[in-house]
């Protein structure tokens with residue numbers, strides 16, 4: 001999970017921008033009237049996201065007695081529509097992620113916006129910027145309309161959680177043919193139990209072990225020839241030194257990428273360095 005800067009756009013102004021082109025005067029009047037309720041929802045979100053209380057936000061189907069959840073979800077569709085004022089905010093949120101990489105999985109490409117709290121359940125948050133996170137399609141689909149029912153079910157939020165400076169992602173080598181890799185969350189000692197539970201929940205909800213294991217299998221194919229050549233000349237010490245340098249370089253870029261965890265795991269595994277990396281004929 002990668003941290004992103006918190007969007008500073010005023011939620012009330014964003015809401016008004018998103019309903020700018022509503023032609024139905026009755027609908028526009030009803031929507032304009034709930035501007036302050038949208039701001040209140042944004043304030044409540046901001047307060048509760050930092051205190052692990054988002055699961056206490058009330059789900060709604062009707063706002064102010066006359067605006068339906070569907071009408072508010074449609075406001076988001078207006079935000080996505082090209083050429084609108086809302087789209088400018090949408091595009092700004094999308095490009096906020098460095099290199100266009102999804103901050104939730106740290107691997108795939110950002111293609112859409114994920115509602116941290118789903119708009120179907122929390123319609124007032126449909127276009128509140130701090131509820132809108134750039135995401136890849138797979139992470140967005142994994143979350144869908146799920147909502148937290150307890151503090152430990154609050155997935156990591158790139159605008160408010162920062163775990164980039166601690167090592168928490170680790171991998172282990174499985175002695176198979178070919179060697180394979182399992183990834184897991186290994187919380188540092190100073191984390192409180194709730195943060196550890198949330199990171200594990202995030203990791204499992206988005207099936208990140210599966211994603212990273214698959215990528216690691218591809219990486220092993222890519223470096224296999226190189227490892228065979230080094231082993232022929234320098235044996236396991238040479239292989240370990242090569243992998244150690246790879247781990248250091250990747251760790252410098254990102255302490256918790258699957259690549260960093262994979263290279264550390266390979267470096268630490270005697271069986272792997274002593275020829276376990278080879279693809280044996282079946």
Ligand SMILES: [Zn+2]
Pocket residue numbers: 102103104105106107108135136137138139140
């Ligand atoms: Zn993703």
